[in-house]
Amino acid sequence: xxxxxxxxxxxxxxxxxxSDKRLTVDAISSSIEHHVxxxxxxxxxxxxxxxxxxxxxxxxxxxxxxxKDLLIEGITIGVTNCTADDSIYLKLGDSGTRNSATTLxxxxxxxGSGKSAAxxxxxxxxxxxxxxTLTGGNEFNRFVMAGVTDLVSKHYNFVQDVILPKNRVLTAxxxxxxxxxxxxTIHFNYHNAEE
Numbered sequence: 277x278x279x280x281x282x283x284x285x286x287x288x289x290x291x292x293x294x295s296d297k298r299l300t301v302d303a304i305s306s307s308i309e310h311h312v313x314x315x316x317x318x319x320x321x322x323x324x325x326x327x328x329x330x331x332x333x334x335x336x337x338x339x340x341x342x343x344k345d346l347l348i349e350g351i352t353i354g355v356t357n358c359t360a361d362d363s364i365y366l367k368l369g370d371s372g373t374r375n376s377a378t379t380l381x382x383x384x385x386x387x388g389s390g391k392s393a394a395x396x397x398x399x400x401x402x403x404x405x406x407x408x409t410l411t412g413g414n415e416f417n418r419f420v421m422a423g424v425t426d427l428v429s430k431h432y433n434f435v436q437d438v439i440l441p442k443n444r445v446l447t448a449x450x451x452x453x454x455x456x457x458x459x460x461t462i463h464f465n466y467h468n469a470e471e
Contacts (some may be wrong), residue, residue, distance in 0.1 A: 308467065309349060309465060312465040312466070312467050313385050313386050313465065316466075316467075317384065317386040317388070317389025317390070317391045318344075318389070318391060318465050318466040318467070319384070319385040319386060319464075319465040320382035320383060320385060320393045320463075320464055320465065321383050321385060321461050321463055321464075322380055322382040322393075322397055322461065322462040322464070323383070323460070323462075324336070324380050324399045324459075325457055325458060325459045325460070326399045326400070326401060326457070326458055326460075327455075327456065327457045327458070328401055328402065328450040328454045328458075329401045329402045329405070329454065330402065330405075331450070331451060331452060331453070331454040332449055332450070332451055332454075333401065333402045333403070333404065333405065333450055333454060334370075334374075334400070334402070334403040334404040334447050334448070334449050335399060335400060335401065335403065335448055335449065335450055335458065336398070336399050336403075336446075336447060336448035336460065336462075337370075337374055337377065337396065337398040337399075337400075337403055337410070337445065337447055338395065338396075338397055338398075338440075338445065338446040338447065338448075338462065339395050339396040339397075339440075339443070339444070340394070340395045340440040340441065340442055340444055340445075341394045341395045341396065341442065341443065342393075342394035342395065342442060342466050343442055344442075344466040344467060344468050345440065345441050345442075345466065345467060345468055345469070346395070346439070346440040346441075346444075346464055346465075346466055347437045347438070347439055347440075347464060347465055347466070347467050348434065348437060348438035348439075348440070348446065348462060348463065348464045349433065349434065349437060349463045349464060349465070350431055350432055350433040350434055350463045351366075351419075351432050351434075351460065351461065351462055352430065352431045352459075352460065352461040352463070353419055353427070353429065353430060353432065353458065353459070353460055354427050354429030354430065354458070354459040354460075355421060355424065355426065355456045355457065355458050356426050356427075356456060356457050356459075357425070357426070357455065357456045357457060358421065358424055358425055358426070358427070358453065358455050358456030359425070359453055359456070360452065360453035360455060361420070361421065361422045361423065361424075361452055361453065362421050362424070362450065362451065362452035362454075362455065363418050363419060363420045363421060363450070363451045363452055364418070364419045364421075364448060364449070364450060364451075364458065364460070365415050365417065365418040365419070365448075365449050365451055366415070366417045366418075366438075366446060366447070366448055366449075367413035367414055367416065367447045367448075367449065368413055368414055368416055368438070368440075368445070368446060369412055369413040369414055369444070369445060370410050370411060370412055370413030370445050370447045371410070371411070371412050371413075371445060372408065372409030372410040372411055372412070373407070373408050373409045373410065374398060374400060374403040374404075374408050375402055375403055375404065375405045375406035375407065375408035375410075376400050376401070376402065376403075376405075376406065377398035377399070377400045377403055378398060378399050378400060379396075379397065379398055380397040380398060381393075381397070382397060382462075382464075393464075393466075394466075403447075410447070413445070413447055416438075417434070418451075419432065429459055429461075446462075448460065
């Protein structure tokens with residue numbers, strides 16, 4: 277007796293099998309990012325601009341407080357009025373208090389979702405200065421802007437998605453000349469491995 281594969285929705289639809297014992301399929305596929313955005317309403321962009329006060333100032337703090345993993349797909353970076361070679365570098369694992377932080381609100385990329393990003397999202401000219409205790413992270417990516425005065429925003433995809441489990445932190449720092457205004461967008465979503 278052969279195996280019957282039904283659609284699981286009670287509509288009586290069954291899958292066909294060829295004489296070579298292959299399932300006949302008309303499939304629809306989509307990226308995980310699209311699925312999380314369209315079906316779960318859990319994809320976000322965090323957009324801000326900031327000028328640092330000195331070299332190696334932290335300008336962004338990004339903490340996941342959701343039970344689900346936060347996956348960062350990529351970053352878009354631009355700069356205006358930069359007076360010398362400079363760089364943006366990202367760190368994982370910083371912790372502590374921040375100096376003169378301004379709260380940021382990520383935008384849900386599904387306009388019909390109604391969900392909000394769960395976390396602490398901040399920017400500042402010198403988040404690690406003053407009485408701040410922000411330390412302990414490890415640099416994992418640096419974007420070097422050599423010979424750039426003004427850089428039209430450019431998107432960088434992470435070769436490996438950056439994963440922030442609950443209570444883990446990403447920070448962004450400006451090195452080098454500490455000049456210019458930096459325009460940054462972080463592209464991220466919430467997703468567990470089993471979804």
